[in-house]
Amino acid sequence: xxxxxxxxxxxxxxxxxxxxxxxxxxxxxxxxxxxxxxxxxxxxxxxxxxxxxxxxxxxxxxxxxxxxxxxxxxxxxxxxxxxxxxxxxxxxxxxxxxxxxxxxxxxxxxxxxxxxxxxxxxxxxxxxxxxxxxxxxxxxxxxxxxxxxxxxxxxxxxxx
Numbered sequence: 001x002x003x004x005x006x007x008x009x010x011x012x013x014x015x016x017x018x019x020x021x022x023x024x025x026x027x028x029x030x031x032x033x034x035x036x037x038x039x040x041x042x043x044x045x046x047x048x049x050x051x052x053x054x055x056x057x058x059x060x061x062x063x064x065x066x067x068x069x070x071x072x073x074x075x076x077x078x079x080x081x082x083x084x085x086x087x088x089x090x091x092x093x094x095x096x097x098x099x100x101x102x103x104x105x106x107x108x109x110x111x112x113x114x115x116x117x118x119x120x121x122x123x124x125x126x127x128x129x130x131x132x133x134x135x136x137x138x139x140x141x142x143x144x145x146x147x148x149x150x151x152x153x154x155x156x157x158x159x160x
Contacts (some may be wrong), residue, residue: 012042012114014120015049020136022110022128026101030061030112030123031089037078038068042121046071047114054088054109054125056099061088063111063123088123101127 018024033097034042041047052065063086090098101107106129113124131139 007141008117010116012045012116013047013049014113015052015111016125017050018110018112018128020131022108022130023135024035024112024126024128025107026038026097026127027112028094028098028125029117030122030125032063033051033087033089034121035078037070037080039121041068042114045072049111049114052111054098054111056086056095056102056109059095061090061095061098061109061125062086063088066111066114088125098125098127106130 011093048067050067052063052067055062055064066086067082067085083123098109102109107127108130110126110128111123111140112126115122115124
């Protein structure tokens with residue numbers, strides 16, 4: 001009987017700042033072209049998506065600003081660059097949607113999450129429209145009021 005290796009599950013890194021700074025209009029899943037040392041670092045959970053974005057250039061999509069820290073136990077003959085640009089793997093229809101969306105005023109393409117899908121690393125990217133400061137305050141106020149309503153309902157159910 002062969003031993004089955006346990007596949008990594010779940011989210012590697014989230015970009016919470018992107019959800020705070022943008023109204024997310026359309027989400028997509030993209031593969032990433034990675035080196036071997038990067039996969040080992042991702043298995044150890046050493047990735048950050050803060051301030052990362054997607055650059056659309058020459059008919060291709062590139063992930064910029066994603067930081068994957070190299071492991072200290074990685075081989076010494078490999079030159080590691082933690083913030084190198086990584087190619088996103090999308091089909092032509094998805095790339096066309098992104099290019100047409102980014103050309104509209106106020107829209108940008110950001111990376112929201114890195115996660116495992118079976119044995120592959122996927123990146124969730126989104127077209128987003130930038131929020132103004134008053135939009136951010138409004139969303140925060142709405143979130144707080146919803147939380148208060150949920151607490152009140154929970155307390156009321158507890159009392160009955």
